[in-house]
Amino acid sequence: MKAREAIEAVAKHRGDAVAVCALGMAANEWWAVTKGEDAFYMHGAMGFAASFALGLALSLPKAPIWLINADGSLCMNLGCLLTEASQAPKNLKHFVVDNQIYQTVGALPMVNQGRTDYAAIARGAGIVRTRTIESLDELEREMPKIASEDGPSFTVLRVEAETEFLRTPPMTYEGPEMKYRFGRALEKRFGIEVFGPQGY
Amino acid sequence: MTRAIDVNEKIHEQLKNSGVTLAASLPDDWVAPLINRIAADNTMRHVRVAREAEAIAICSGAFFGGVRSVALMGATGLLTCTGELATLNLRHQIPVFLIVSQRGSIDDQRIYQEVQGRRTIPLLQTYDFPYHIVNRPDEIASIPDAYETCRLQKRPFVLFITRKLVKGDTA
Numbered sequence: 001m002k003a004r005e006a007i008e009a010v011a012k013h014r015g016d017a018v019a020v021c022a023l024g025m026a027a028n029e030w031w032a033v034t035k036g037e038d039a040f041y042m043h044g045a046m047g048f049a050a051s052f053a054l055g056l057a058l059s060l061p062k063a064p065i066w067l068i069n070a071d072g073s074l075c076m077n078l079g080c081l082l083t084e085a086s087q088a089p090k091n092l093k094h095f096v097v098d099n100q101i102y103q104t105v106g107a108l109p110m111v112n113q114g115r116t117d118y119a120a121i122a123r124g125a126g127i128v129r130t131r132t133i134e135s136l137d138e139l140e141r142e143m144p145k146i147a148s149e150d151g152p153s154f155t156v157l158r159v160e161a162e163t164e165f166l167r168t169p170p171m172t173y174e175g176p177e178m179k180y181r182f183g184r185a186l187e188k189r190f191g192i193e194v195f196g197p198q199g200y
Numbered sequence: 201m202t203r204a205i206d207v208n209e210k211i212h213e214q215l216k217n218s219g220v221t222l223a224a225s226l227p228d229d230w231v232a233p234l235i236n237r238i239a240a241d242n243t244m245r246h247v248r249v250a251r252e253a254e255a256i257a258i259c260s261g262a263f264f265g266g267v268r269s270v271a272l273m274g275a276t277g278l279l280t281c282t283g284e285l286a287t288l289n290l291r292h293q294i295p296v297f298l299i300v301s302q303r304g305s306i307d308d309q310r311i312y313q314e315v316q317g318r319r320t321i322p323l324l325q326t327y328d329f330p331y332h333i334v335n336r337p338d339e340i341a342s343i344p345d346a347y348e349t350c351r352l353q354k355r356p357f358v359l360f361i362t363r364k365l366v367k368g369d370t371a
Contacts, residue, residue, distance in 0.1 A: 077254065
């Protein structure tokens, strides 16, 4: 299964989920497939999309929050799994695109390449619903269940390591504009106040 | 002990007056009594984290859920978060309010806090992160203004609590 195919299969079942994407490949692919403005695409803080998504999920407990993480990012903040397990938000689903390489910076191998079982780590941290999906057929079959079950869940998407430099372009807006587009989209949809009366 | 309870009660109260309903924390011994108070408060969601930068990102996510939050940590923890504060909060102009122990002060003679004492404020100045030092109980009332300044300046804001504040003159 290629990363693009996995993202397409996940995105197809997202319904009205709000996505939070780790920087690099995960964000770029999610943008390419969905063009979604009700998604937050991290530009930095590698590893911490997971914590951002948790904060969002705890603040909007009725909103489905889907975290599109990647193996490189997860490894920078494995502790996020403990925090996720301890808070146990029913509305949070954690996906990890596991290509075993640092794709965006030139497809260099991940630390401990090929030997890490991320689902086992998540299970060990206390997340009950964990799985590793190895093929597109299996992903297509499992997605309706993953989409409908309570969180927190943790799904590893084992994808091919593509040796070509993946040049999927990032979203076409950045930094502060992303903040305002995302915040305004959530204000409109959930009737919340992200920005005050003076706009900050 | 009475003083510590009073001071932390007042900080807690001013956080509530600022509209804070979520706290993410990793303890330092000066901040621990405040964390314990908040953890016992059912009206405030408390998230214990495994690394301080998690608290920063959790508060940043909460911002977009319309929830006011605070990150609680020690000065050493703050130093570990500078990359995330720069590339998440400065990059996207996301406010995050931190309460941090001002370790390494002249009355904090711990060798392992010495660098934090000398370099934390110059580091914040380099990043252009505003900060405010609360040294006396009567200054705790400044928290709502500090919180609003954080929102208005759209960046990390560090509210330091000093040894004198949390331990008193004689401790």
